[in-house]
Amino acid sequence: MLFNSLTFIIFFGGVLLLHLLPLPWTLKKLNLLIASYLFYAAWNPPFVILLWISTLVDWFAARGIAAAAGRRKHAWLGLSLLANFGLLGSFKYGGFLLENFTAALQLMGVDYHPAAPDIVLPVGISFYTFQTLSYTLDVYKGNMKPWRSPLDFALYVTFFPQLVAGPIVRAVDFLPQCLAPRRASAAQFSWGASLLILGLFEKTVIADALFAPIADKVYEAPVLVSARDAWVGTLAFSGQIFCDFAGYSTCAIGVALCLGFMLQDNFHFPYAAIGFSDFWRRWHISLSTWLRDYLYISLGGNRSGKLRTYVNLIATMLLGGLWHGAAWTFVAWGALHGALLALERLLREHVHAPRCFASLPCRFGLALLTYACVCITWIFFRARSFSDAWTILRGMAGAGGHEDHLVTPLELALVCGLTCGILALHFTLRDKSVEEAANWLPWYVRSALLAGMLIAMITMGGDNRAFIYFQF
Secondary structure, three states, X not given: OOOOOHHHHHHHHHHHHHHHXXXXXXXXXHHHHHHHHHHHHOOOHHHHHHHHHHHHHHHHHXXXXXXXXXXXXHHHHHHHHHHHHHHHHHHHHHHHHHHHHHHHHHHOOOOOOOOOOOOOOOOOHHHHHHHHHHHHHHHHHOOOOOOOOHHHHHHHHHOHHHOOOOOOOOHHHXXXXXXOOOOOOHHHHHHHHHHHHHHHHHHHHHHHHHHHHHHHHHHOOOOOOOHHHHHHHHHHHHHHHHHHHHHHHXXXXXXXXXXOOOOOOOOOOHHHOOOHHHHHOOOOHHHHHHHHXXXXXXXXXXXXXXXXXXXHHHHHHHHHHHHXXXXXXXXXXXXXXXXXXXXXXXXXXXXXXXXXXXXXXXXXXHHHHHXXXXXXXXXXXXXXXXXXXXXXXXXXXXXOOOOOOOOOHHHHHHHHHHHHHHHHHHHHOOOOOHHHHHHOOOHHHHHHHHHHHHHHHHHHOOOOOOOHHHHO
């Protein structure tokens, strides 16, 4: 079920109506749980079983961890890791592993042709796997005690606004909200509805209607494109993926807020980042903090010497890239980010930044440099293969022709104008929140903007593309 569909609007209206009725809080939570299962079952009903497995395993594993000590405690944690990563590996990486195993055998001269695996990827499995794992890991680390209510925990695992594409919510942040009845105030409901409209506008108008056709035209071209086309297509994809993913997160936060629940921000004007460490403090914040807290620090973080710190950084980003998809292009994307993070750390340690770097022009220039590097890494995220990525890179370097451009002058102006607008907006608001930015404006200006967004969605929407991160 897509946020950008009439089906969801009807579904959410029904959920909201039940939530506003004068019912006991336990019954309201049960209604939300059932609604979340229905929301997920709209894609493929049998996969709800996977949610039940993750919920039951981690519910009992956390209780076992808290009650045990020594090896038994490790065993309960191992059960949680095995069950969750076992399901994730089977459904998401089974075909990838078989394909690479077959390729390795063929390199050794073994002619092996297994039957192609017929595996359907459950929507959002990477998100809810990391989410439920954070609960058992927090109990194991002593950051929280096992939760008493299985209903609360089941709702935490399956809460429909962020179930399939995040933000990845921590149990310590969500479960305490289940203790007392949640009902949005008038101000919260108004802001939540505004966020839903903003997120849908980002997704349906900017990402789908404006950026996506141009990015698709360039990245799916059967020929080597010109430098202009390659750069414009890459800029279009950088805008598309931000507006698509940030749009989903904004919708999720808005829908949850309309129900009285608070979810963490997942994006904070990332294209205004100065450096890659700053970028990952602003992009997909729930994933970057998850990788930091449960992987990077567990590997040793920066506590075991400089060389080990660089290794841990790169290893964390390699696994972060693999989390995004079962393809070597995603691994390469993660490796590039890891290498750039390590290089940035090395420069900070050994190169003294000139005073001028603190000036506004220099900061803006460094933000542009960071954005340009991010765009280059996006090539491996968007390309279907290394061959396609290499074709785009060659085009960007000027190896393609300069005649018969795929991108029309109007599309060139559109992408450049939108990209400049996004960069200017991000840099202007880099130290503000969306709510603070909205509060700058008089109420009638905010109302006019929201009305304009609704009109644009009605007139320009309708493609109903799935959100990009649904495949992860």
